[in-house]
Amino acid sequence: MHVPYPLQKQNALPRRAILPLREKPCSTGLTPGFTLFEIVVVILLMAVLAAVVIPKVMDSDEPNLRVETDVLANHLRYAQSMAMGTLTPYGITYSSGSYHLFKGSAPNTALGLPGEQDTTVSLPSGMTVTFSTAASTITFNAMGVPCSDTAGTTPLTADAVLTVGLSGDSKTITVTQQTGFIP
Numbered sequence: 001m002h003v004p005y006p007l008q009k010q011n012a013l014p015r016r017a018i019l020p021l022r023e024k025p026c027s028t029g030l031t032p033g034f035t036l037f038e039i040v041v042v043i044l045l046m047a048v049l050a051a052v053v054i055p056k057v058m059d060s061d062e063p064n065l066r067v068e069t070d071v072l073a074n075h076l077r078y079a080q081s082m083a084m085g086t087l088t089p090y091g092i093t094y095s096s097g098s099y100h101l102f103k104g105s106a107p108n109t110a111l112g113l114p115g116e117q118d119t120t121v122s123l124p125s126g127m128t129v130t131f132s133t134a135a136s137t138i139t140f141n142a143m144g145v146p147c148s149d150t151a152g153t154t155p156l157t158a159d160a161v162l163t164v165g166l167s168g169d170s171k172t173i174t175v176t177q178q179t180g181f182i183p
Contacts, residue, residue, distance in 0.1 A: 068127060069164045069171040073182050075101065075113050075121070076138065076162075076173065080180050083140040089152030091139030094129050098122045105151040107137055124166070132161040144180040 076092055079101055083090040092099055093107045100110035100120045110119035123129065131138075133148055138160055141152035148154050160175040175182055 065127070065164065065166045065169050065171055068123060068166075069173060071115075071121075072099070072129070072162065072164060073173045075099075076175065076182055078114060079138075080140040080144050080146075080182075083142055083152070084144045087142040089139050089141050089147070089150070091137055091147075091150060091152075093137040094131065095136060097127070099129070102150070105149075107150045127164065127166045130163045130165070132158075132163075138162075138175060140180055145178060146175045146180045 072092075079090040079092050082088075082101075082103075088104055090101065090103050091107065093102060098120050101113050102109055103111055112119050113121060129136075133156065135148065137148075137150060139147045139150050139152045141147055141155075146156045146160055148156055156175075156177040159177050162173040162175070164171050164173070173182060
């Protein structure tokens with residue numbers, strides 16, 4: 001005996017009665033959507049979030065210690081890459097709230113740094129940089145090794161640590177003595 005699949009009952013609902021509700025038009029003839037109340041609530045939530053988040057993100061009046069430290073570290077990396085690329089010593093020298101890039105054994109001749117408009121980078125008011133080395137200069141030789149002299153002939157005997165300070169906070173930049181690695 002063969003039974004057809006699926007087994008249908010005599011009093012089963014017609015196919016039209018089991019269609020999903022969304023396929024049926026609304027009783028008013030309009031398509032379903034968001035109510036005005038729902039839209040207003042979402043806009044209010046977005047406004048509250050914006051009022052809380054934007055002032056914290058856009059606080060540009062305060063100098064940012066982390067950002068300034070990262071910029072100085074990148075400028076040190078740039079000096080190192082220039083020394084290795086041109087086989088000529090390059091370095092960064094710091095003096096009373098500003099620093100600049102120099103080439104060879106001429107630390108008083110400022111060269112341009114990437115992302116800067118002037119050849120000398122001035123730090124924000126109140127920000128200081130202190131060096132663990134005797135001089136406020138780090139020179140990289142053609143091999144990328146940090147040196148204590150501007151000619152790039154005397155490698156550092158210990159890691160150079162630059163401490164960038166602002167309002168009691170500080171961040172450090174370490175230049176590894178034999179490799180010049182700056183984490």
